Amino acid sequence: MRRSLIYERFSLSWRNNSMAELVWKNKHHPDDQHKITAIPLLITHQQHHPQGESVDPLCTDQWRNRLILADRCDALLALQPEFSDSVNLIYIDPPFMTGRTFRSGREVAYKDTWHNNLDTYLQWLYETLILLYPLLAPDGSLYIHLDWRVTHYARVMLDDIFGGNAHADGAGFKNEIIWQYQSGGRPQKGYARKHDTILFYTKSEQYTFHGERISERRGTHRRNHMRKAIDEQGRISWTIRSAGRIYSYHEDTLMSPSDVWSDISHLHQKDPERTGYATQKPEALLERILLASSEENDLVLDCFCGSGVTPVVAERLGRRWIACDQSEMALRMTSERLLSSERKWPFSVQSLE
Numbered sequence: 112m113r114r115s116l117i118y119e120r121f122s123l124s125w126r127n128n129s130m131a132e133l134v135w136k137n138k139h140h141p142d143d144q145h146k147i148t149a150i151p152l153l154i155t156h157q158q159h160h161p162q163g164e165s166v167d168p169l170c171t172d173q174w175r176n177r178l179i180l181a182d183r184c185d186a187l188l189a190l191q192p193e194f195s196d197s198v199n200l201i202y203i204d205p206p207f208m209t210g211r212t213f214r215s216g217r218e219v220a221y222k223d224t225w226h227n228n229l230d231t232y233l234q235w236l237y238e239t240l241i242l243l244y245p246l247l248a249p250d251g252s253l254y255i256h257l258d259w260r261v262t263h264y265a266r267v268m269l270d271d272i273f274g275g276n277a278h279a280d281g282a283g284f285k286n287e288i289i290w291q292y293q294s295g296g297r298p299q300k301g302y303a304r305k306h307d308t309i310l311f312y313t314k315s316e317q318y319t320f321h322g323e324r325i326s327e328r329r330g331t332h333r334r335n336h337m338r339k340a341i342d343e344q345g346r347i348s349w350t351i352r353s354a355g356r357i358y359s360y361h362e363d364t365l366m367s368p369s370d371v372w373s374d375i376s377h378l379h380q381k382d383p384e385r386t387g388y389a390t391q392k393p394e395a396l397l398e399r400i401l402l403a404s405s406e407e408n409d410l411v412l413d414c415f416c417g418s419g420v421t422p423v424v425a426e427r428l429g430r431r432w433i434a435c436d437q438s439e440m441a442l443r444m445t446s447e448r449l450l451s452s453e454r455k456w457p458f459s460v461q462s463l464e
């Protein structure tokens with residue numbers, strides 16, 4: 112299959128012309144570059160089966176998770192023929208123009224420098240998002256993890272690709288999640304930047320969402336404006352009068368989660384979860400996203416898997432996964448992490464032909 116066929120099938124025909132469009136120098140649809148090139152093929156180097164599983168080499172129809180060493184565009188193109196409209200949940204934590212080179216010890220894990228050229232970065236991000244969109248199942252969700260440097264650009268781009276409207280109903284934008292943490296220093300001038308932003312988009316108005324699986328206890332929240340009461344059984348309740356009505360609830364009732372997450376801490380230096388990969392995210396963060404936006408056996412994709420947090424959590428929660436990274440160090444760490452954890456399915460390690 113040729114790349115052009117894929118792009119034709121998934122060109123921006125869904126583009127809603129009433130949306131604002133972000134423009135940068137040399138902006139182009141990736142199709143313009145790749146019209147005549149055949150799509151890349153993935154080859155398998157290794158298969159890792161769960162411990163104790165007997166392997167039938169003739170059995171080719173068994174599901175295999177995939178760990179791919181490749182640039183995200185090549186991998187995403189190679190996945191299109193088999194997986195278009197099939198991925199239930201995408202989580203990506205791409206480089207976000209920090210201007211830094213990330214190392215583990217002396218080894219470079221990856222560079223996030225872009226010659227300080229925002230146009231180059233925006234084109235790169237755009238190509239990634241354009242190739243992710245057609246892989247998403249009609250009821251699928253995408254979460255993209257960014258920070259103050261580029262979130263605003265990504266949001267305009269995603270509104271353009273996913274469509275949607277200003278009221279956030281229907282397809283497109285669902286939430287801007289603020290992941291608040293305490294690590295890092297405090298500047299003298301200006302406010303300390305203590306959060307990342309995770310944008311949540313869906314391909315349609317039908318999508319998987321289980322707030323009840325990640326609900327918070329009301330009791331964990333401070334409320335200065337409410338009156339506290341304790342009943343005969345010792346249960347605490349909180350009451351407020353508003354617009355002539357009385358609202359009251361018990362402290363141990365559950366409520367759906369808000370878009371500010373301040374209960375998941377950054378991995379500190381001595382955290383047992385730490386692999387040594389520079390920008391590793393906590394498993395608790397992925398656990399929340401996977402529980403809310405996917406079902407068991409669903410397919411989860413991360414094309415910037417780094418230390419492997421997404422596939423590791425997907426395994427633990429019984430989700431199938433495809434993970435990719437262009438860094439050999441990332442592949443090594445992810446592979447090691449997976450091999451030392453309990454697994455439900457085999458996984459193949461692949462790269463481009």
Ligand SMILES: C[S@@+](CC[C@H](N)C(=O)[O-])C[C@H]1O[C@@H](n2cnc3c(N)ncnc32)[C@H](O)[C@@H]1O
Binds near residue numbers: 415
């Ligand atoms: C912020 S890190 C991801 C960290 C990961 N979420 C974790 O918790 O370990 C970004 C990753 O994107 C990878 N990356 C950068 N450019 C890439 C590209 N063009 N294709 C595939 N991976 C890329 C880097 O190697 C790096 O591992």
